[in-house]
Amino acid sequence: MKELVIISGKGGTGKTSFAASFAYLAGENAVLADYDVDASDLHILLEPKIKKTYQFYGGKKANIIREKCIGCGKCQEICRFDAVKNVDDKFEINKIDCEGCGYCYRICPVDAIKFEDNLSGKWYISKTRRNSTLVFAKLGIAEENSGKLVSKIKEVAHNLANENNKDLLISDGAPGIGCPVIASLSNANYVLIVTEPSLSGFHDLKRILELVKHFGYSAGCIINKYDINENITKEIEIFSHNNELEIIGKIPYSDSFPKSLVLKQTVVEYDKLDIGKTVERCWSKLQTKL
Amino acid sequence: MKISVASGKGGTGKTTFAVNFSLFLNNIKKNKIVLVDLDVEEPDCHIFLRAINSNRKKCFREIPKVNEKCNLCGKCAEICEFNAIAVANTEVIIFPDLCHSCYACIELCPQEAFNIENIEMGEIHWGIITSNNFYFVEGKLKIGEVMAVPMIKQTKNFSIEKFGENSYFIFDSPPGTSCPVIEATKDSDFVVLVTESTPFGLYDLKLAVETMQKLRKKFGVVINKAGIGNQEVYHYCKDEKIPILGEIPYSRGIAELYSQGRDIISIPFIKESFRKIEEKIINLV
Numbered sequence: 001m002k003e004l005v006i007i008s009g010k011g012g013t014g015k016t017s018f019a020a021s022f023a024y025l026a027g028e029n030a031v032l033a034d035y036d037v038d039a040s041d042l043h044i045l046l047e048p049k050i051k052k053t054y055q056f057y058g059g060k061k062a063n064i065i066r067e068k069c070i071g072c073g074k075c076q077e078i079c080r081f082d083a084v085k086n087v088d089d090k091f092e093i094n095k096i097d098c099e100g101c102g103y104c105y106r107i108c109p110v111d112a113i114k115f116e117d118n119l120s121g122k123w124y125i126s127k128t129r130r131n132s133t134l135v136f137a138k139l140g141i142a143e144e145n146s147g148k149l150v151s152k153i154k155e156v157a158h159n160l161a162n163e164n165n166k167d168l169l170i171s172d173g174a175p176g177i178g179c180p181v182i183a184s185l186s187n188a189n190y191v192l193i194v195t196e197p198s199l200s201g202f203h204d205l206k207r208i209l210e211l212v213k214h215f216g217y218s219a220g221c222i223i224n225k226y227d228i229n230e231n232i233t234k235e236i237e238i239f240s241h242n243n244e245l246e247i248i249g250k251i252p253y254s255d256s257f258p259k260s261l262v263l264k265q266t267v268v269e270y271d272k273l274d275i276g277k278t279v280e281r282c283w284s285k286l287q288t289k290l
Numbered sequence: 291m292k293i294s295v296a297s298g299k300g301g302t303g304k305t306t307f308a309v310n311f312s313l314f315l316n317n318i319k320k321n322k323i324v325l326v327d328l329d330v331e332e333p334d335c336h337i338f339l340r341a342i343n344s345n346r347k348k349c350f351r352e353i354p355k356v357n358e359k360c361n362l363c364g365k366c367a368e369i370c371e372f373n374a375i376a377v378a379n380t381e382v383i384i385f386p387d388l389c390h391s392c393y394a395c396i397e398l399c400p401q402e403a404f405n406i407e408n409i410e411m412g413e414i415h416w417g418i419i420t421s422n423n424f425y426f427v428e429g430k431l432k433i434g435e436v437m438a439v440p441m442i443k444q445t446k447n448f449s450i451e452k453f454g455e456n457s458y459f460i461f462d463s464p465p466g467t468s469c470p471v472i473e474a475t476k477d478s479d480f481v482v483l484v485t486e487s488t489p490f491g492l493y494d495l496k497l498a499v500e501t502m503q504k505l506r507k508k509f510g511v512v513i514n515k516a517g518i519g520n521q522e523v524y525h526y527c528k529d530e531k532i533p534i535l536g537e538i539p540y541s542r543g544i545a546e547l548y549s550q551g552r553d554i555i556s557i558p559f560i561k562e563s564f565r566k567i568e569e570k571i572i573n574l575v
Contacts, residue, residue, distance in 0.1 A: 010300060010332055010334070011301035011465050012299070012300050012302060012303075016490070038467055039465070039466060039467070039494045041299065041490045041493060044489050044493055059371070080391060080393055081392075096472060099390050099392065100371055101372070102369065102371045103393065103398075106369060107398075139467070139468060141497065141500045141504050142467065142469070142472050142504055143468055144468055144469045147436070175299075175466075176331040177331050177332065178331050178436050182436065196549070199337045199338075199549070199550065199551035200334040200338075200551070201549075203337055204332050204334070214433065214434060225545070225549075228542075228546055228549045229546065258488055258540075261488045262488060262519050264489060
C-alpha cells in the first residue's frame with residue numbers, strides 16, 4: 001500500500017480541492033484520510049455517511065475540587081502556564097490554559113486536585129459518495145494534541161487500507177510546518193506540495209520543502225493559479241528544477257474552483273473539459289510516482 | 291488597543307487584511323501602529339511590507355538537563371506527562387521536542403539532578419516600516435521546531451513591552467482553533483475573523499466563532515473574496531447576530547496585486563471599506 005500526502009505549507013492554495021478531485025478519480029480504489037484535524041474540509045466535498053464515531057482522549061487536565069481547596073496557593077505558584085486563578089480565596093483552573101503537566105496535582109498538600117483524561121476530539125470512519133472510505137476528525141475547540149490525533153487517523157487509515165486490500169491512501173495533510181504536518185508526513189511514499197505563484201506562496205514553498213527534505217521524502221508540486229504571476233511561476237520552476245522537486249502540473253486561475261465548491265462538487269466533476277482534464281492529467285502523472 | 295486577526299482556516303486573506311488594515315490605520319491614527327506577525331510557523335506579513343528588520347533577537351525555551359547528581363531513580367520519567375524523559379540503564383534521555391517546560395521534573399527531582407538548558411526555538415525580528423509611526427514585529431519558528439505557543443507568547447509579550455500599552459496593535463494570528471490561535475487572541479480587545487463565502491469558509495468560520503465564544507471575546511467578521519460563492523455566510527452571521535464588519539470583493543486584479551506582494555489600500559473602494567470596518571470595531575469594543 002502506498003500513501004500520497006498532499007500538503008501546502010500555506011493555507012488556501014487549493015490543497016483540499018486537489019485532494020478531493022484525486023479522491024473522486026480514484027473512486028473505490030483508495031482509502032482517504034484528512035489530517036487537518038483543526039479545520040477538516042475534505043468531507044464537505046465528499047459528503048460521506050459516518051459509519052463509526054470514536055472519542056479521542058489526548059492528554060489530561062487538572063481540576064480543583066473547591067470543597068477540598070484550602071487556598072494555600074501552591075498550585076498557582078508553580079504553574080508555568082498561568083492556568084490557576086484565585087476566586088474568593090480558593091483556586092480554580094482555567095481549562096483552556098491548562099497544558100496537562102500534572103505538576104499541581106502532585107504537589108497539592110490536601111489532594112484537592114483531580115487529574116483526568118481529557119476528551120479532546122472525535123474521529124470518524126465514513127463512506128463517501130464514491131463508496132470509498134474516509135477517515136477524518138474533529139478536534140475540540142481550543143484543544144491541543146493535534147499531532148497525536150493526526151497519528152491516530154493515520155494508523156487507522158493504514159489499517160483499513162491493508163485490511164481491505166486497497167493499494168492507495170490519499171491524504172489531505174495538515175497545514176503549516178509544525179507538529180501536525182510532521183505527523184502527516186510520517187511514512188509517506190510521495191508528497192505533493194500545492195503552491196501558488198505569489199511572493200508568500202513561494203516563500204512558504206521553500207519552507208515546507210526544507211521540512212520535506214529534512215525528513216527525506218520524495219516530492220512533487222502543483223502550481224495552482226500559475227498564470228496569476230508568470231514571473232514567479234518561472235522562478236518556482238527554476239527553484240523546483242534545482243531542488244529535485246518535480247512539477248506535476250500547472251493549473252490556470254479559474255472560477256471553476258469556487259463555483260464547484262459552492263455546488264459541493266469536486267472540480268473534475270464540475271468542469272469536465274478544461275480544468276478537470278488538466279487535473280486528471282496531474283492524477284495520471286502522480287500515479288506513476290507511487 | 292489590541293486587535294487580533296484570525297480565521298478558522300488558512301488562505302482566507304487574514305494576512306492581506308492585517309497588513310492593509312495596519313497600513314490604513316497608519317494613515318489615520320496618531321498612535322504607534324504595531325503589526326505583529328504571530329503566525330510563527332509561516333510568517334508572511336514581511337513579504338507585503340518589504341520589511342527589512344534590522345533588529346533581531348534569538349528566542350529560547352527552557353528544557354531540563356541532567357547533571358552528575360542523577361542516580362537514575364526514574365522519578366522524572368514517571369512524572370513527565372509528555373513522555374519527554376526516558377530513563378535507560380545508564381543514562382537519562384531527554385526529548386526536547388516533547389518538553390512543555392513545566393518544570394515538574396526539575397523541581398520534583400529528589401536528587402536535584404537537573405539544570406536548566408536554553409534551546410533556541412526561533413527569532414523575533416522587528417523594525418520601523420515607514421518614516422511614520424508604523425512598527426513591525428515578527429516571530430519566526432525554526433524549521434523542525436514544533437512548539438509554536440511559547441514562540442507566540444514571547445513575540446506578543448516582547449511587542450507589548452517594547453512599544454507600550456498605548457500603541458495600536460494588530461496581531462496576525464495563526465490559522466486553526468487550537469492552542470496557537472488561543473495564545474494569539476486571548477489578550478486582545480477585539481478579534482476580526484476573516485472568511486470567504488464558500489462552504490469551506492462557512493464551515494471553518496463556525497469553528498472560529500465557537501472558539502471566540504469560548505474565550506468570551508468580542509468579534510466580528512470580514513468577508514473576503516465577496517462575490518464568489520453563495521449567501522450562506524451572510525445568513526449564518528445574521529441568524530447568529532454576528533456583526534459583519536465589511537467586505538473585500540473577489541477580483542482577479544486584487545489576486546494579482548497580492549501575488550506581487552503589493553498593498554491594496556490605494557484602491558478607493560478598499561479604503562472606504564476599511565474606514566467603515568474601523569468605525570464598526572470602535573463601536574463594538
